Amino acid sequence: MYEYRKLTPEEKAQLVKQRLSRGYPPHSPPHTVRDRPFYLLTAACYEHKCHLNSESRRQLLLDMLFEKFIANDVEILAWVILPNHYHLLVHIVNFDVLGNLFRSIHGVTSRQWNLEENLRQRKVWYRYSDRAIRSQTHYYNSLNYIHYNCVKHGWVQSPYDWVHSSVHWYFQEYGRQWLRDCWVQYSVQDYGNGWDEYE
Template sequence: MYEYRKLTIEQKAELVEYRLSQGYPPHSPPHEVRDKQFYLLTVACYEHKCHINTASRRQQLLDIIFNKFCASGEQQRSAEALTTNLRICAWVILPNHYHLLVQVVNFDVLSDLFRRIHGLVSRQWNIEDNVTKRQIWYRWSDHAIRSERHYYATINYIHYNPVKHGLVKSPYDWVESSVHWYLQVCGRQWLRDCWTEYPVRDYGSDWDNF
């Protein structure tokens, strides 16, 4: 989105024409890889503004995600939260974006799930802030998980994200993260070993401008 704004009117027209000629939406990148089992899903607030700016909003969004994603409607936070279509394996909710690591059976359900989730919270938050027709969400992106190493590095990336963005000094200090579920179920040593064996390094370093 941000690079697009820097283009001239002619360059924008050429880019849109090319995307349409390829059968892509005019502005949003296509979700090309749909046949993998695991995906990292990332959702950003419009213009990266911090609309998820309170603990209560982050908790509310997390509750709704699990409620909508989980066929049973249960609010249980666990990597075993199953639906007919997906399983949530890891998560983190930050002030202006969030990440989910999911196991997907039917990729095509994701767009509808996000529309329902974001529509619900957008209406409520706009009412709370006494604004109308404010765009809160930009779009969602997906990154297919390629290997076991990629999978565990993604878990580490998700848990480290609050530290990466300077919100806390330790992943354990951020409440809206699955690191606490893994700490309870797998133990601190498992998390340490996972971090050592599957380091984050520069994972996701070029994603902040999407």
């Protein structure tokens, strides 16, 4: 979204034409892979503003995500909720439920937060994106990426210092050594580069 704004009108037209020729929507993130069991899902606040600026808002969002996703047979396997975006690692049976789930959750939270701040029709959320998990390596790289995201963005010095993260659940279930071994074996260095090499 932010790179698009920097383009000239000619560059924007060319980019939209290219996207349409590949069967993608003109501006939305394409959801091209819809038949995998595991996905990394990301949703961000519009223009990355920190609307999730309190622990209570982050907890409300997390509670809603679990409630709505479980009710639609989507299992959340890892998560991190930050002040301006969040990541989920999920197991899903029917990919097609995601759009409605995000619209429902983001609609309710937008309305509530705008009422709290006495604002009308402020855009709170941007579209969600998904990345199909392609292998075991990709799965555990994504898990580590989620747990390290709060450090990457400078909110804390250690993943263990961020409350709204599944790192605490993994610590309780598997222990610190398991998390360390996972971190060493599945590095997040240059995470995102060479996505298609994870097959």
